[in-house]
Amino acid sequence: MKKFFLLAFLCFSAISFGQTANAVIDKINAKLTAVKDYTVNANINANIPMIKIMPSNVKIYFKQKDKFKIESKGIVIVPKQGFTELNNFISNKSKYTAVFGENAVIRNVQTRLINVIPNEGAGDIVLAKIWVDVAKSVIMKSQITTLSNGTVNVDYTYGDQISRGLPSIMKFEIDVKKFKIPKSVASDINKSSADKKKTSVNQKTKGTITITLSNYKINTGLSDALFVKKKN
Amino acid sequence: MLLKNTYNEFIKIVAKPRSYLGFGALTLLIAIIIFAMKADGETIVSFITASFEQTLSFNGKLVNGNLIAFIILQMLVVHIPLLVALVTGDLISGEAAMGTVRMLATKPISRTQIVLSKFIAGAIYTLLLTIWLGFLSLFVSHLVFGAGDLIVLNSDGLVILQEADILWRFGLGFCVAFLALLTVATLSICLSAFAENSVGPIVSTMAIIILFTIIGSLDVTVFDTIKPYLFTTHMASWRSFFEDPVPYDSIYQSIIVLLIHIAVLIGITLYKFNKKDITS
Numbered sequence: 001m002k003k004f005f006l007l008a009f010l011c012f013s014a015i016s017f018g019q020t021a022n023a024v025i026d027k028i029n030a031k032l033t034a035v036k037d038y039t040v041n042a043n044i045n046a047n048i049p050m051i052k053i054m055p056s057n058v059k060i061y062f063k064q065k066d067k068f069k070i071e072s073k074g075i076v077i078v079p080k081q082g083f084t085e086l087n088n089f090i091s092n093k094s095k096y097t098a099v100f101g102e103n104a105v106i107r108n109v110q111t112r113l114i115n116v117i118p119n120e121g122a123g124d125i126v127l128a129k130i131w132v133d134v135a136k137s138v139i140m141k142s143q144i145t146t147l148s149n150g151t152v153n154v155d156y157t158y159g160d161q162i163s164r165g166l167p168s169i170m171k172f173e174i175d176v177k178k179f180k181i182p183k184s185v186a187s188d189i190n191k192s193s194a195d196k197k198k199t200s201v202n203q204k205t206k207g208t209i210t211i212t213l214s215n216y217k218i219n220t221g222l223s224d225a226l227f228v229k230k231k232n
Numbered sequence: 233m234l235l236k237n238t239y240n241e242f243i244k245i246v247a248k249p250r251s252y253l254g255f256g257a258l259t260l261l262i263a264i265i266i267f268a269m270k271a272d273g274e275t276i277v278s279f280i281t282a283s284f285e286q287t288l289s290f291n292g293k294l295v296n297g298n299l300i301a302f303i304i305l306q307m308l309v310v311h312i313p314l315l316v317a318l319v320t321g322d323l324i325s326g327e328a329a330m331g332t333v334r335m336l337a338t339k340p341i342s343r344t345q346i347v348l349s350k351f352i353a354g355a356i357y358t359l360l361l362t363i364w365l366g367f368l369s370l371f372v373s374h375l376v377f378g379a380g381d382l383i384v385l386n387s388d389g390l391v392i393l394q395e396a397d398i399l400w401r402f403g404l405g406f407c408v409a410f411l412a413l414l415t416v417a418t419l420s421i422c423l424s425a426f427a428e429n430s431v432g433p434i435v436s437t438m439a440i441i442i443l444f445t446i447i448g449s450l451d452v453t454v455f456d457t458i459k460p461y462l463f464t465t466h467m468a469s470w471r472s473f474f475e476d477p478v479p480y481d482s483i484y485q486s487i488i489v490l491l492i493h494i495a496v497l498i499g500i501t502l503y504k505f506n507k508k509d510i511t512s
Contacts, residue, residue, distance in 0.1 A: 051284070
């Protein structure tokens with residue numbers, strides 16, 4: 001009975017909105033898979049409770065399907081997931097069921113929510129929600145929930161590479177509730193116990209990492225050797 | 233006369249084999265730390281970043297010369313006072329034990345100047361030890377590991393400092409570390425004025441440091457009122473230069489507390505040595 005209702009709901013959705021959720025994802029995939037590789041300059045600005053780091057400029061390399069590398073002079077912090085996982089996940093239709101959700105307006109753009117529910121044995125992702133600008137076939141916002149890393153929200157802003165589905169700004173919202181400081185290492189003996197308690201109460205639970213991307217160089221034929229990790 | 237006597241006192245320090253023990257021990261300890269970090273530095277760093285790495289990914293050269301220098305400073309700040317006290321704890325009591333204090337007091341120099349010259353000579357020795365520590369930890373670490381951003385963990389969280397923004401912090405950090413070690417040197421000289429042998433002041437200095445450090449590290453509210461007055465609380469204030477923003481107010485406070493300790497301890501030493509009966 002439940003399956004019948006779900007099927008009826010999916011049919012109703014497809015008829016009423018002109019195309020299925022899968023068809024919308026197909027269009028996004030078509031754009032993304034056309035980009036075989038890219039190099040882009042990025043400015044990473046992390047605003048995370050318990051971590052103080054200056055904004056830094058790096059170079060990001062990407063090659064289909066999931067090769068990813070960040071080249072930086074110093075230490076940079078990036079979200080553990082959110083760069084390639086979503087694109088990989090939605091690129092394999094056999095791994096999920098896509099269902100339309102509600103309409104939403106994101107930064108004055110009309111979007112449709114698509115709930116991407118993994119099929120059995122699909123891996124770490126529990127649920128992916130993507131808000132899609134259907135007219136331009138780009139993801140405006142995503143919310144990925146994984147078994148290992150909890151939920152990560154990403155906002156996408158597009159610039160001159162919108163036709164290829166590549167964002168100019170990605171804003172990650174990070175859950176920092178799991179962050180713990182090993183006491184034996186952080187030996188601030190000049191802080192009183194009251195100061196330490198005050199610090200722990202004031203901690204926020206959400207942080208953001210804003211990555212501003214510019215100067216995309218697309219399909220230049222990046223070598224696989226570029227992505228091999230070198231030992232320090 | 234003070235300068236001449238200071239020179240003589242420094243020659244006495246240089247002539248003692250135990251004065252080189254500190255330099256030797258520092259060299260060996262730092263060599264061991266550098267070897268350990270070279271062999272397994274990534275694992276040690278992952279211990280710091282473990283809880284963050286569930287959500288975040290750290291890119292770049294985490295194990296570098298700056299981090300190693302910081303770790304060395306952090307590890308050795310507990311042990312260096314012993315190396316300092318080993319020499320400075322002997323400055324007055326050593327003279328008493330050998331019986332040379334009488335001869336010293338017959339010189340055409342006041343007892344106050346004798347104490348001050350010993351204090352200055354001890355301060356020079358402490359400075360040389362601090363410079364040696366700085367040279368080994370910074371220069372050798374950079375030679376082995378190269379430069380890079382510094383990742384520091386304190387009770388508020390992680391602070392990642394850019395490479396260009398680090399050297400001045402080490403410079404000022406070493407200055408405050410020197411002041412902290414000078415307090416230890418002054419304490420041992422002070423205790424040395426009360427003793428007739430060298431072992432007592434050295435052991436007493438270390439006992440006081442251990443006791444105060446334990447009180448300082450105990451996370452108990454009842455000790456919060458006395459912690460700001462313990463010099464050991466301020467011995468770690470060199471670390472504050474690696475916070476962002478730098479808490480200058482608390483550093484100034486630490487410097488003042490350490491200077492007051494030095495002044496009071498010199499005062500006690502002068503009083504005791506001037507009253508000391510050297511005839512019996």
